[in-house]
Amino acid sequence: MRYPIAIEPGDDIHAWGVVVPDLPGCFSAGDTLDEAIEQAREAIELHIDGLLDDGCDVPPPQPVSAHQARPEFVGWIWAVVAIDPAMLDDKVERVNVTLPRRVLSRLDRAAKAAGETRSGYIARLAIEAPHRRCVQ
Template sequence: MRYPIAIEIGTETTALGVVVPDLPGCFSAGDTLDEAVAGAEEAAAAWIDAALDAGHAIPAPSSLDAIRQNPDHAGWAFGVITLDAALLDDTVERVNITLPRRVLKRLDALEWMAGESRSGYIAHLTLEERRRDE
C-alpha cells in the first residue's frame, strides 16, 4: 500500500517535515530526509492501527498528482511511502504458545473473571497495553 507524502524542506535551523495528507494529522520530521521519511512510515502505521482499533475506515491513498496540486503544499517536494498491507489484515490466525503451568493457571483465572476466552483476553491485554504506550 503506497501513500503519497508531502515534504517540507528544512533549513539550517529547522528539520524537514513530512505529512501524509490522506491521513489527517499524520506527520513526521527529521534532520535528514531518510529520518523524516522513516518517521512518516512509522506515523502512518500507528495512525492506521489506531483508526482500526477505534473502528474507523482507512482512507484510500490519493494519487501523487492530486497531492502535488494542493496549494497548501506549494513549493514542497513529494514522494511516497510504502506500508505493509498486513496493517489492514484482521484475518484470525491460529498460534501455539508455550507458558509455564503456573502462568497459564493465572491467565485462565483472569480470562474467566473477565468473561472472555483465553485468546480474546490476550488480544484485549495487547490492545490495552498499546493504548497505554500512546
Template structure:
C-alpha cells in the same frame, strides 16, 4: 498501496517535517531526508494499526496529483510510501480457490524470488488488494 507524503525541507535548525494528507493527524519528522521517509512509513503503519484496532475505516491513498495544488504544502517535496495493507484489513478467513496448475507454479516461483511475499496466500491477497484498488479508485 502508496500513500503520498509531503516533506518540508529542513534547514540547519530544524528537522524534515512530514505530513500524510490522506491520513489526517499523521505526521512525522527526520533529521535527514531518508530518515524522514523511514519515519513516515512507521507513522503511517502506526496510524493504520490504530484505526484498525478501533474498527475505523482505512482511508485510501490518493494520487499525488490530487495534492500538488494544496496551498498548505507549497514548497514541500512530494514522495510516496508503499504500505502493505493486509495487516489492517481485519481477521483472516480461509477460502478455497481452484487455480490452473501453471498459474500456481508461476505464483510459487514469484513467491520464491521475492522476499516480500511470505506465502502463496500472501501473494494472492496482495494481488487481490491491488486489483480492488485499481477498480475501486
C-alpha cells in the same frame, strides 16, 4: 498501498517535517530526508493500526496530484511510501507463546473473570492499550 507524503524541507537546525494528507492527524519528522521518509512509513503503519483497532475506516491513498495544488504544501517535496497491505489483514493466526506458569495462571483467571477466552482476552488488552479514537 502507496501513500503520498508531503515533506517540509529541513536544514542543519530544523527537522524535515512530514504530513500524510490522506490520513488526517498522521505526521512525523526526521533529521535527514531519508530519515523523514522512513519515519513517515512507521507513522502511517501506526496510524492505520490505530484506525483498525478503533473500528474506523482506513482512507485509501489518493494520487500525489490530488494534493500538490493545496496552498499549505507550496514548496514542499513529495514522495510516496509503500505500505504492506498485509497489515490490514485480520485473518486469525495460531501462535505459540511461552509464559511462566504463574503468569499463565494469572492470565487465565483474569480472562475467566472477564468472561473471555485466553486468546480473546490477550487480543482485547493489546487493542485497548493505548486506546485511540477515530479522527473525523
